[in-house]
Amino acid sequence: MYKQSGFTLIELMIVVVIVGILVTIAYPSYTSFVQKSRRGDAIASLADFRVEQEKWRANNISYTTSAADLGLSGSSKDGYYDMTIVSAGASTYQVTAAPTGVQSSDSCNTFSIDENGPDYSGGYADADCWER
Structure with missing residues (x-):
């Protein structure tokens, strides 16, 4: 007797369906995680602007x-x-940081700082967004 080994088409289709369901669930979570991690780029850059503005103001009569x-x-x-x-x-x-390119679909939209720190008013990113 010869016994065949391998997968049937039904078994293969069940695996494909399961993988499809997992991808459907996981992909939105993944993109959300990536967008949150990219918010750190805005926060770090705004911090650089804040430090440099204060340095500029220490040597000049106004901010630039x-x-x-x-x-x-x-x-x-x-x-x-x-x-x-x-x-x-x-x-x-x-100073504002407006998302561009792949980050433009982020729900937090534009980050803003002023001389006092993060600016949550005027439709800018709220405190939850600043926490990443």
């Missing part, structure tokens, strides 16, 4: 509106956010 004056670029370190100095004056400034 130019990222080049601070030695920084218009994008975050990893490139997931566009950095903009919205306003700057003698005693105040505001």
Whole structure:
């Protein structure tokens, strides 16, 4: 007697269905996790802007509106956010980090800081988003 070994088509299809269900459940969780981890790029870049603005203000009469004056670029370190100095004056400034590219679908949207720290007003990212 010869015994055949291997998988039947039904067994193979059951495995494919199970893998499909697992992927359907896991992929949204994975993308959410990736977006949360990329928020650290905005937070770290905003911290750099804050430090550099304070250094600039210590040596000048006001904050600057130019990222080049601070030695920084218009994008975050990893490139997931566009950095903009919205306003700057003698005693105040505001810097925003707007998501771009693959990060633009993040629910937290735009992060903002001012001279006092994170700015949660005006539709900017709330405290939960800052916690990553």
